[in-house]
Amino acid sequence: MAHSSNSSFFSLEEISKPKSSFGMGGLVRATPQIHNELDNTELNIAVTGKAGSGKSTFINAMRGLQSGDEGAAQTGTTETTMEPTRYKHPNLPNVCFWDLPGIGTTRFPAKNYLKKMQFNKYDFFLIISDCRFTENDVKLAKECKRLEKNFYFIRSKVDNDLYPKRKEGRKLNEEKELKKIRNYCERNLQEAGIQSPRVFLISNFDLNLYDFNLLNKALEVDLPNIKRSIYILALPNINLEIIERKREELRNEIWIMAALSGAMGAVPVAGLSLACDIGIVSGGIIYFRKCLGLDDASLQRLADTVEIPLEDLKAMVKTPLVGEITPDIIMRLRWGLASATISAVELVFNNIPIIGSIFGAGSSYLMTYKLLSCALDDLTENAKRVMNVAFGTDLNDQSRVVYELM
Structure with missing residues (x-):
């Protein structure tokens, strides 16, 4: 040197x-x-939302896995998660992503959901939606707030929203369209009583686009020192x-x-x-x-x-x-x-x-x-x-x- x-x-x-x-x-x-x-500090990340919103795909993407890989979370358009399922990071086993069953299904109605999911053991919650946030998502956020748990709204599948507009053949103002989606989500959450909601637009198939870096920066600010370090080291390159x-x-x-x-x-x-x-x-x-x-x-x-x-x-x-x-x-x-x-x-x-x-x-x-x-x-x-x-x-x-x- x-x-x-x-x-x-x-x-x-x-x-x-x-x-x-x-x-x-x-x-x-x-x-x-x-x-x-x-060595002994664990980071437990809860990923929740309605069935089919892209929870499992997000967990796989965060761990650098595809749906068919060994240890990958099962994906599908119907409810595939029957109970809280832990998925360890392939290189950092003290980092665990928890795929929670979709709230509001017949198996997990909203009124029983919070108790069965044992909310206290998670460090923070990622509430994922692929369209407008539902009443159940809002209930989830309010309970997180009551328990003084940090939560972040993720609007997934943004690439799917933009695809039809690109196919129309007209020049797409992507920044304008993304702002519309974000404002729509924030407005719905505010009307439901969530003040100053933080909404992050994500594509599970290309985390390098949209708001993924903004989400990471928000988590870095909110997490305590050791857990912040663990989270950063677990991020995909x-x-x-x-x-x-x-x-x-x-x-x-x-x-x-x-x-x-x-x-x-x-x-x-x-x-x-x-x-x-x-x-x-x-x-x-x-x-x-x-x-x-x-x-x-x-x-x-x-x-x-x-x-x-x-x-x-x-x-x-x-x-x-x-x-x-x-x-x-x-x-x-x-x-x-x-x-x-x-x-x-x-x-x-x-x-x-x-x-x-x-x-x-x-x-x-x-x-x-x-x-x-x-x-x-x-x-x-x-x-x-x-x-x-x-x-x-x-x-x-x-x-x-x-x-x-x-």
């Missing part, structure tokens, strides 16, 4: 962070608890903005992994911290790959969705970090030279208990933090190249080589 001539391998900010934290011991003690909270948001969220997690490495490095046993660094870095890289959609399963799902040969997507991946992550791969990286220097000094100080512990914690933190940061940047740029081929996005030559093997 290239660095400016007036900077060292580690910046002053990176050096001062572990110096203050590990000196007091606070970060070392707090890190396992924070890491455990991240459909545009550059989402990939960049994932990079930001994953970068926020790097310090936790580095702190774990630092806690290991505080134990003055020769060679122990280096071994822990490699294990933590390897695990971090594998986690990054899944979140960025660069693992084999994610690439296959994307290839099936966009109907492009898998080989064409894999050809865009120009990094050794998508294969097996071995100690040799990590140690052969060019920036491994700097970490090797730290490890050599670390061995000298290991026999001095107090100094060895302080230096071991700091050097392990710095080495792991830098390795994971560079790996994240490299994987992010590769994810952008894959998306460029899949969706034809112009990356404006944003790709850059983050590091090379020696």
